[in-house]
Amino acid sequence: MTAKILVVDDQEANVRLLEAKLKAEYFEVVTAFSGLEAIDRAIADLPDVILLDVMMPGIDGFETCRRLKGDRRTRHIPVVIVTALDQPDDRVVGLESGADDFLTKPVDNLPLFARIRSLLRLKVVLDELRLREDKVEERGLAPVEPVPDTIAESKILIVSGEERISGHLASKLPQQTQTRSRIDPALAVEEAKNGYDLILIDLTTKVFDALRICARIRSNSETRQVPILAIVDPDDAGRSVRALDLGVNDIVHRPIDGGELKARIRTQLRRKLYADTLRERLDDSLEMAITDPLTGLHNRRYFASRLEQITEIVAAEGIHASVILADLDHFKRVNDTYGHEAGDSVLKQFSDRLTAQLRAVDIAARYGGEEFVVLMPDAPLLEAGVGAERLLRAISGSAFNLPGEGGQLNVTISIGVAQINPGDDMDAVLRHADEALYRAKAEGRNRVVFADKAAKAA
Numbered sequence: 001m002t003a004k005i006l007v008v009d010d011q012e013a014n015v016r017l018l019e020a021k022l023k024a025e026y027f028e029v030v031t032a033f034s035g036l037e038a039i040d041r042a043i044a045d046l047p048d049v050i051l052l053d054v055m056m057p058g059i060d061g062f063e064t065c066r067r068l069k070g071d072r073r074t075r076h077i078p079v080v081i082v083t084a085l086d087q088p089d090d091r092v093v094g095l096e097s098g099a100d101d102f103l104t105k106p107v108d109n110l111p112l113f114a115r116i117r118s119l120l121r122l123k124v125v126l127d128e129l130r131l132r133e134d135k136v137e138e139r140g141l142a143p144v145e146p147v148p149d150t151i152a153e154s155k156i157l158i159v160s161g162e163e164r165i166s167g168h169l170a171s172k173l174p175q176q177t178q179t180r181s182r183i184d185p186a187l188a189v190e191e192a193k194n195g196y197d198l199i200l201i202d203l204t205t206k207v208f209d210a211l212r213i214c215a216r217i218r219s220n221s222e223t224r225q226v227p228i229l230a231i232v233d234p235d236d237a238g239r240s241v242r243a244l245d246l247g248v249n250d251i252v253h254r255p256i257d258g259g260e261l262k263a264r265i266r267t268q269l270r271r272k273l274y275a276d277t278l279r280e281r282l283d284d285s286l287e288m289a290i291t292d293p294l295t296g297l298h299n300r301r302y303f304a305s306r307l308e309q310i311t312e313i314v315a316a317e318g319i320h321a322s323v324i325l326a327d328l329d330h331f332k333r334v335n336d337t338y339g340h341e342a343g344d345s346v347l348k349q350f351s352d353r354l355t356a357q358l359r360a361v362d363i364a365a366r367y368g369g370e371e372f373v374v375l376m377p378d379a380p381l382l383e384a385g386v387g388a389e390r391l392l393r394a395i396s397g398s399a400f401n402l403p404g405e406g407g408q409l410n411v412t413i414s415i416g417v418a419q420i421n422p423g424d425d426m427d428a429v430l431r432h433a434d435e436a437l438y439r440a441k442a443e444g445r446n447r448v449v450f451a452d453k454a455a456k457a458a
Contacts, residue, residue: 002026002027002028003027003028003047003048003049003116003120004027004028004029004030004045004046004047004048005022005027005028005029005030005047005048005049005050005051005116006029006030006031006032006038006041006042006045006047006049006050006051007019007022007029007030007031007032007051008031008032008033008034008035008037008038008050008051008052008053008056008061008064009033009053009056009082010033010034010053010055010056010057011053012033014053015031015033018051018082019031021109021112025113027116030045030047033056034056034057034058034059035056035058035059035060035061035063035064035067036058036059036064038050038052038064038068039064039067039068039071039074042068042074042077043071043073043074046073046074046077047077048077048078048120048123049077049078049079049080049116049119049120049123050068050077050078050079050080051080051082052064052065052079052080052081052082052099053081053082053083054081054083054085054090054094055083055084055085061081061083061094062081062093062094062097063097065079065081065094065097065098065099066097066098068098069097069098070098075098076123076126076127077123078100078101078119078120078122078123079098079099079100080099080100080101080102080103080115080116080119081094081099081101081102081103082103082105082107082112083102083103083104083105084104084105085104086104088257088259088260089259090102091257091260091263092257092259092260092263095260095263095264095266095267096263096266098267099267100119100250100267100271101115101119101250103115108237110237110238110241111237111240111241114240114241114244114245115244117244117245118244118245118247118248118249121247122249122271125275126271126274126275126278153176153177153178154177154178154197154198154265154269155177155178155179155180155195155196155197155198156173156177156178156179156180156196156197156198156199156200156265157179157180157181157182157188157191157192157196157198157199157200158170158179158180158181158182158200158202159181159182159183159185159188159199159200159201159202159210159213160181160183160201160202160205161183161202161205161206161207161208161210162183162205162207163181163183165202165205166181166183167181169200169202169231169256172256172258172261172262173261173262173265174262183207185208185209185210185212185213188213189213189216189217189220192217192220192222192223192226193220193222193223196226197226197227197269197272198226198227198228198229198265198268198269198272199217199223199226199227199228199229200229200231200265201213201214201228201229201230201231201248202230202231203230203231203232203239203243204231204232204233204236204254210230211239211242211243211246214228214230214243214246214247214248215246215247218246218247225272225275225276226272227249227250227268227269227271227272228247228248228249228250229248229249229250229251229252229264229265229268230243230248230250230251230252231251231252231253231254231256232251232252232253232254233253233254234253234254249268250264250267250268252264289301289302290302292365292366294344294347294348294366295347295348295350295351295366296348296351297351297354297355297364297365297366297372298363298364298365298366299365299366300365300366300367300368302365303363303365303367303373303375304426306363306375307323307375307426307429307430308426310375310377310420311420311424311425311426311429314420314421314422314424315422315423315424318422319377319378320378320379320380320383320419320420321375321376321377321378321379321419321420322376322379322380322381322383322384322417322418322419322420323373323374323375323376323384323417323418323420323429323430323433324373324374324376324384324387324388324391324415324416324417324433325367325371325372325373325415325416325417325418325430325433325434325436325437326354326371326372326373326374326388326391326413326414326415326416326437327370327371327372327413327414327415327437327441328346328347328350328370328411328412328413329411329412329413329414329441329445329446330445331343331346331369331370334346334409334411338402338406338409341403342402342403342406342409345400345401345402345403346400346402346409346411347366347370349400349401350372350395350400350411350413351364351366351372353391353394353395354372354374354391354394356394357387357390357391357394358374358387359376359387361376361377361378362374362375362376362377362387363375363377373430373433374387380419381417381418381419381450381451384417384419385417385448385450388415388417388448389448391413391415392412392413392415392446392447392448395411395412395413396410396411396412396413396446399411412445412446413446414437414440414441414445414446414447414449415436415437415440415447415448415449416432416433416434416435416436416437416438416439416440416448416449416450416451417433417436417448417449417450417451418430418432418433418436418450418451419451432451433451435451436449436450436451437449
């Protein structure tokens with residue numbers, strides 16, 4: 001996995017040593033020798049990971065990290081603090097400044113590279129989400145802001161081989177945290193599917209293979225995105241490396257310092273909430289792209305794409321499919337007489353009645369204004385006509401309610417029905433349906449007319 005790494009240290013010998021190690025692993029390396037220079041290089045080069053020393057002239061590594069994480073241009077870049085400081089309080093300060101990890105010099109190559117690979121995998125996912133978020137912002141929506149640094153009321157699953165260990169771990173978490181423990185590996189894997197914000201796994205247990213649990217959680221689609229924080233012995237570098245390569249998000253060493261544990265959990269939750277927010281925004285933007293905001297039906301763009309697909313299938317496989325084009329009669333009078341609020345209410349109620357008459361496979365859309373269209377796969381012309389007549393009766397059979405005390409209003413529709421024939425393109429199908437709809441209007445409205453003149457609905 002190749003990537004660009006920014007190495008920051010005021011000691012040139014330390015920079016060159018790390019640079020040589022990283023280049024030997026085929027990473028591209030850029031360097032900086034102070035905190036302010038690091039910030040400038042990060043903005044200019046947008047590295048994939050930053051390895052940051054603490055003790056530097058000017059602003060130290062902690063302040064550098066805070067500024068990087070506070071800048072929208074660089075806050076997504078993972079930062080690993082690599083320093084000679086080795087006290088628990090130092091690690092807590094580093095993690096609370098926004099660092100993704102805190103490693104103490106001298107750092108072994110294998111754990112360092114495993115940590116870099118782990119952060120790069122996470123960054124690839126976030127970068128993809130951020131790229132799509134940029135497209136959302138181009139449509140005028142507000143950007144996603146960093147989430148608060150809090151672990152209160154988060155759901156955490158503790159997986160350990162002993163109840164005593166689980167209880168000890170739970171005692172180090174804030175009281176507001178909702179925790180549950182599992183000591184049976186099969187139950188732990190199933191329990192992980194129940195919407196947890198983080199999973200804390202004790203890899204030091206001798207009761208079962210905890211690495212196998214990590215792998216199963218990561219391979220399951222329901223739990224793939226849940227952060228895993230693993231507990232390991234500080235001397236077991238090999239297990240730490242395997243855990244990170246299996247997809248564990250972070251490592252905490254025994255004996256566990258409560259402050260460091262909370263800081264690492266907070267880091268993982270902050271990243272998860274940010275990623276979840278991006279995913280939700282993506283889902284919302286995709287929904288907005290294919291949905292009519294007033295009626296909740298599909299929009300014209302989405303309908304056109306599905307109609308094009310069906311016309312190709314009809315041509316290739318010779319199946320039957322039809323299109324219904326419906327228009328509310330005299331709808332302009334509704335707006336002119338009762339106002340646009342009443343008109344919108346009628347359109348929403350119409351959409352509800354339309355949806356209630358559809359088969360599961362049918363695709364309904366608001367085609368424009370008071371015009372609606374339905375694509376009916378596997379439905380020849382006469383079968384589609386039966387559905388159109390059913391819709392006609394559903395609309396005219398009972399009055400529509402007007403907003404407030406506006407009373408009720410009788411509404412009718414005119415419908416044109418066209419079958420999709422082999423060789424028809426999308427434009428031809430819609431033109432035939434529109435011609436049938438025009439005849440329905442011309443013949444007195446509140447009726448169904450087929451595009452095939454020889455088969456006209458009664």
